[in-house]
Structure formats: C-alpha cells, structure tokens
Amino acid sequence: MIPTRRCVVCFAKKAKPDLIRIVKPPKTAQFAITIDTSNKKQGRGAYICKSQTCLQNARKKKAFERSFKQSVQSELYVALETLETELLLNEP
DSSP: OOOEEEBTTTOOEEEGGGEEEEEEOOTTOOOOOEEESSSOOSSEEEEEESSHHHHHHHHHTTHHHHHHTSOOOHHHHHHHHHHHHHHHHHOO
8 A cells, every 4th residue: 555645736636646745853963955856865755746836836836834843944846946947847
C-alpha cells in the first residue's frame, strides 16, 4: 500500500510519489527550508503537487509559510519554478 499525503496548496490527497516534498530541518540544524528529492531528509515535511497550477499558487497562497509557521526564503520559490520548468520539459 502506497502512503498518501495532502498537498498544502490544493489540499488534494495523492500518493507520495506524485508529490514534491519540501522539508524544514530540525531546530538544531543551520539549513534553510529546501526541496527534498530523496524524501528521506529529517525534519517537518510539507507536500505539493507536481501540477503547474499548484507550483504557481504556492507563493500566492503562502502555503509553506502556513505549513511551517515561519517565513520562507524566496530561493525556495525560485527552486520550485526551476523544478516546474524541468517537469514541463519532461512531460510526454
């Protein structure tokens, strides 16, 4: 059975492989909130759909700020835009 998670933008429940994980490391870590491509990093995770709409609406709805209860650096949104471009190029 594949575990399901909820997208922080559209609130749709989907299988973990269909979502992108964003992770906030534990308080002891000195790292910023990042995209977790391995799905194994420690810390609080938030998930977002791989759809173009969710990726674009993440900043507008402040989805990660709400999920992590703190402000999110603009570098994360730049990384998501880059990922969105890569996903669009890889679509069949």
